[in-house]
Amino acid sequence: MPAVQKPEPSAEPPAEPSMEPSMEPPADVPTRRTGLTTSDREIVLTGGPPPGAAELLARDVCAWFGGRLVLDGVSLRMEPRRVTALIGPSGCGKSTFLRILNRMHELVPGAELAGEVLLDGEDVYDPRQRAQQVRMRIGMVFQKPNPFPAMSIKENVLAGLKLAGIKCGDKNALVERSLLRAGLWKEVRDRLDSPGGALSGGQQQRLCIARSLAVRPNVLLMDEPCSALDPTSTRRIEETIAEIGHEVTVVIVTHNMQQAQRVSDHCAFFLAEENQPGRIVEHGETDRMFNSPTDPRTLDYVRGHFG
Numbered sequence: 130m131p132a133v134q135k136p137e138p139s140a141e142p143p144a145e146p147s148m149e150p151s152m153e154p155p156a157d158v159p160t161r162r163t164g165l166t167t168s169d170r171e172i173v174l175t176g177g178p179p180p181g182a183a184e185l186l187a188r189d190v191c192a193w194f195g196g197r198l199v200l201d202g203v204s205l206r207m208e209p210r211r212v213t214a215l216i217g218p219s220g221c222g223k224s225t226f227l228r229i230l231n232r233m234h235e236l237v238p239g240a241e242l243a244g245e246v247l248l249d250g251e252d253v254y255d256p257r258q259r260a261q262q263v264r265m266r267i268g269m270v271f272q273k274p275n276p277f278p279a280m281s282i283k284e285n286v287l288a289g290l291k292l293a294g295i296k297c298g299d300k301n302a303l304v305e306r307s308l309l310r311a312g313l314w315k316e317v318r319d320r321l322d323s324p325g326g327a328l329s330g331g332q333q334q335r336l337c338i339a340r341s342l343a344v345r346p347n348v349l350l351m352d353e354p355c356s357a358l359d360p361t362s363t364r365r366i367e368e369t370i371a372e373i374g375h376e377v378t379v380v381i382v383t384h385n386m387q388q389a390q391r392v393s394d395h396c397a398f399f400l401a402e403e404n405q406p407g408r409i410v411e412h413g414e415t416d417r418m419f420n421s422p423t424d425p426r427t428l429d430y431v432r433g434h435f436g
């Protein structure tokens with residue numbers, strides 16, 4: 130087995146909810162739906178990630194579970210302020226790859242990996258990097274919404290700050306801004322002290338996105354964030370992705386080809402052929418991947434012929 134990068138004793142917090150970073154709005158440009166402006170920059174966070182979206186670069190990433198190779202030689206650049214979709218049939222390693230990006234893979238007993246993941250050029254697996262800090266900069270939204278059900282909506286939004294030890298001088302403004310960005314503010318502004326668990330599934334997922342955004346991540350990973358939601362909630366989350374995608378690097382796993390086309394700028398097609406580990410067959414601009422891919426397997430997949 131190749132060199133395994135495996136640091137970090139396990140004094141880590143539970144994987145979920147993830148640490149969530151945040152983002153700066155582009156200077157002087159109000160965001161599309163929220164009308165937020167540069168005055169939002171005045172919400173000062175102490176101890177959080179450096180501001181802005183970051184580039185994620187995976188180089189020759191391999192992954193094993195219990196000695197079985199499940200991902201082989203995956204290299205991918207995920208550009209800042211763009212949405213990258215990971216697509217491919219079940220079991221080809223999309224979620225494993227996503228979890229490697231913010232060091233959640235190492236929480237799985239028997240999991241190993243090799244290769245490099247660079248966040249704006251810094252190796253996230255450098256032994257000097259703490260996994261918790263990495264997960265603060267690279268947030269994660271899961272398939273199933275996981276708010277703290279007994280905590281209030283407001284407390285849920287602020288929960289990531291507490292876990293990451295980030296201080297904020299104006300928590301009310303941060304709560305409002307995070308909920309605005311997640312597209313939930315109008316629906317909950319009159320009941321911020323109600324429990325998060327009382328929201329609908331789609332609202333809970335947007336609450337989790339708000340919780341992630343509150344810590345101002347540089348990257349937001351989303352693992353099938355709409356798979357448990359109805360079509361209306363799915364559309365609302367897609368709108369949210371379109372809005373935040375201008376401010377933070379987004380990497381999303383989705384089985385829904387229409388969704389990949391709607392939300393992503395760049396697309397990577399993963400495939401694990403029979404008895405083989407998952408690999409990237411092809412990646413590129415989403416329009417090209419869906420309209421004129423170079424590999425016939427990509428065309429078959431995006432046209433729904435298999436998977």
Ligand SMILES: Nc1ncnc2c1ncn2[C@@H]1O[C@H](COP(=O)(O)OP(=O)(O)OP(=O)(O)O)[C@@H](O)[C@H]1O
Binds near residue numbers: 219223
């Ligand atoms: N915790 C684990 N222990 C052992 N094997 C695992 C574990 N998690 C995933 N695998 C295996 O790794 C391979 C890749 O799984 P992964 O979940 O990353 O694929 P995926 O493309 O995300 O699938 P899906 O689309 O169904 O979620 C599969 O063969 C899976 O069985």
